[in-house]
Amino acid sequence: MSDKRAIIDIGSNTVRLVVYNGPPRAPVVILNEKVSARLGKDLARTRRLSDKAMSAALSALGRFATMLDLLGVDRIECVATAATRDAENGNEFLAAVRALGLNPRLLSGEEEARASATGVIAAFPGASGTVGDLGGGSLELVAVDGDVCSGGITMPLGTLRLADLRAAGPARFAATVKAGLAGAGWKNGRGRPLFIVGGSWRALALQAMRELDWPLDDPHGFELAPDIALRICRALEKGKMDSPDPRISASRLATLPDAAALLGQLVERIEPSVIVFSSWGLREGLLYAQLDAETRAADPMLAGITAFARTSLVAPGDAEAVARWTAPIYADGAADAHLRLAATMLALAAMRSEPNMRAEQAMAWALRKRWIGLDARGRAMMAMTVFANSGLTAIPPEFAMLASEADLNQAIGWGLAVRLCRRLTGCAGPALAQTSLLLEDGQLVLVLDDDMQALYSNGIGKDLRQLADWLGLGWMVKVIAEA
Template sequence: MSGSIQQGEKRAIIDIGSNTVRLVVYNGPPRAPVVVLNEKVSAKLGKELGKTGLLSEKAMHAALSALARFAAMLKLLKVTDVDCVATAASRDAKNGPEFLAAVRNLGLSPRLLSGEEEARASATGVVAAFPGAKGTVGDLGGGSLELVSIDGDVRRGGITLPYGTLRLGDLRAGGPAAFAATVRQGLTRAGWSGGAGEPLYIVGGSWRALALQAMHEIDWPLDDPHDFELSPQTALQLCRQFENAKPEKADPRITASRLASLPDAAALLGQLLEQIGPSRIVFSSWGLREGLVFSRLDAETKAQDPMLAGIAAFARGAQVAPDHAEAVAAWTKAVCAAPSTDDNLRLASTMLALAAMRTEPNMRAEEAMSWALRKRWVGLSARGRAMMAMTVFANSGLIEVPPAFSRLASAEDLHEAIGWGLAIRLCRRLTGCAGEALARTALRLGEQELVLILEEPVQALYSNAIGKDLRRLAEWLGVDWRVRLALDARSNELNAASVQ
């Protein structure tokens, strides 16, 4: 495969794993691809591998049947950009070459990834989801565990170990002490010594199931496991709890097969926590497949903020032009105390707040809150989600903080976000987001006063309702307020005339 991915071009990844065979079709913005089709079959290619060294006939039949369907589906969808990869089971099995030959007979072109290539692809997916991330990526598949270091990019020297979920049951049969020794010795033989005191980013369906159950146990206010974090102490406590028995009350989103593998996945994570000593555990829903997509982007696209790319595409679908949102964000910037690191978050919150205005009035606040808290915005933290949700709330005139938000962001952050939302509300109600109105009006915040500046041609835009919005914003900021006319709204020079 060659060439870069273009905007709006469908692209597909077929992942022939040791446990599942999966097809994912992506569309939308290249930097924040949208999943339009996601199918998997639990073929369990690696189930008998540890005992026989072979892929079983039953597993190969299930996998090939699924792949035949995938090939037919891609033709119907007219998707020609397809990357088909095979991982640990196909790599380790004696009859792996024969199986891949059968896959080629279906019209697919499978690439057999080495252990290091698999590790690097998964780590690339994490770097794509968490720009600038530093630490260790651990990817638990059905046949293997991959570990690789990242530091804003993927470092060389990733390792692969035969500790996939399909093999963990046998490895744990000798008891906890023997299993701990197996993991410790495996890391030593592979020469792994990194990760202490740094984040551990973990990837894989069984570990995502662990995240879902952990979120269920602590009544976490978000339901997307992506970017869910645990301290090493809490994670180890939960791992010890889960490794001994399946939960009595499992999260309903966990499938039966993932629930069955939960004790083994928890036991392995517990050993990694003890052996590596990370500073925190971060769950990533982006891994190998997203890494393969990201690796083909050009440098300029890779450098984009995935949160902004995703929300901008969503806002366009709601008929909100990103340049209009940028103009509103610029108009409201004067009253925002957030540091420059939050500028993208404020712009994204503005886009979502404006998109909410395209829905029915009785649904705006609730629907926009759901967008902020529940949609998978890659690159958006729990803190950012709460601030974004609070922004869209305040844009609708609601300033009471829901209790759940206080678990995600500080009181200071939420206070700041309410200011963002009230400023957006004032801006859109005053100007209608019209370009000329935005250019001929402005806000200025001093130490003791918030001033709304109006050029004479747009004086008629001011009303009692606008005055109430301005007063509410000023009171929230803890300052007085005033409206003044000016020859140039972009200038700090004001005349003495006041609008009452």
């Protein structure tokens, strides 16, 4: 059986195929293709999927089915959402999809909400608050508290409907959103994070990041305080935009004012503590639901970085051994221990690059690559660890926007410790086993078995002294004779 797995998402605006590979807990996208079939266009007026939209969707789905066969993908989940669900001829359309050899499952509004919320839980383990998923045909809201809560709602507030709803003016639109929430009995989320999913809202995140001169460029995990979110939404809904982010497609740019207007209303009505943008939603939620309990419980950050480090010929066992070697000088909790291990993996992977590329690659890997389960603070600490492992201890200004000085200084210590370990031992198992780093009476002590003395040099002494100075400690070398 192939390790590849695929999700086909028949949405109200786009029909999309995503093929994944890599670690189950941190899947890697190897194919992502969409067609803007706009199944939900005019649905509110006609109650039917148009022949033109169905033809475009079926043509795309036929290609997807052929592509999956050619790729040898045998784990395929195909789902249809709001437009197909609401259309009078939805069953007719699904029958045509089945004739292509696919097996579509029509999701109810609550199932759609739960799948999106499950994707957020997968991306942000332990997430607690509200998940909002804006699609072409509907808006889903569901509460989460480490798991998906019951009582999710769906409302006809998708991007294909918003322009008509806003045409009556801001006051009427605000009343529509307020009445929709009240009619659905939605009272959750006040003072808790609002996790938002959907392409139009990701476009809003890209524009906000540009306007705020944010040092990261991946919208996943980007956060906005409610007052800042409202200010940006109010400007965007009026079409006020100095310079659009070039990564926003023309189709998304067209929906940006409507998506901003809706988000502004939700922020005012729900009163969240923070708005968190998630690139994981329905499709990733469906994948996550397929996993066993043990795999679900795994740390997605470590799973993703471990798989990535392997591509740089870094064995996970080597990184774990180096992290254990440096551990005695740190009293970090479980979360930071995971972060330190991940940073160690990335630091060792960077050493496989040419020296003149390491700092640049560290910046790109840590700050720009999508790591699920890693926040802005963690990204900055990871990048600073890789920098220090290369002997660089000056903190770049963009890092200081993402993490505190204390956190970055701690990461520099991590990197200097990795530098000392790898230069002393070469990450060789016997050398790691017969050397150690300890704290004794306010001093940093490098312990060597007698037959490892030859590994010590003036350069290693400088590395040891630099780490000790950074930690504010004295230092010494202790040689243990064989019994």
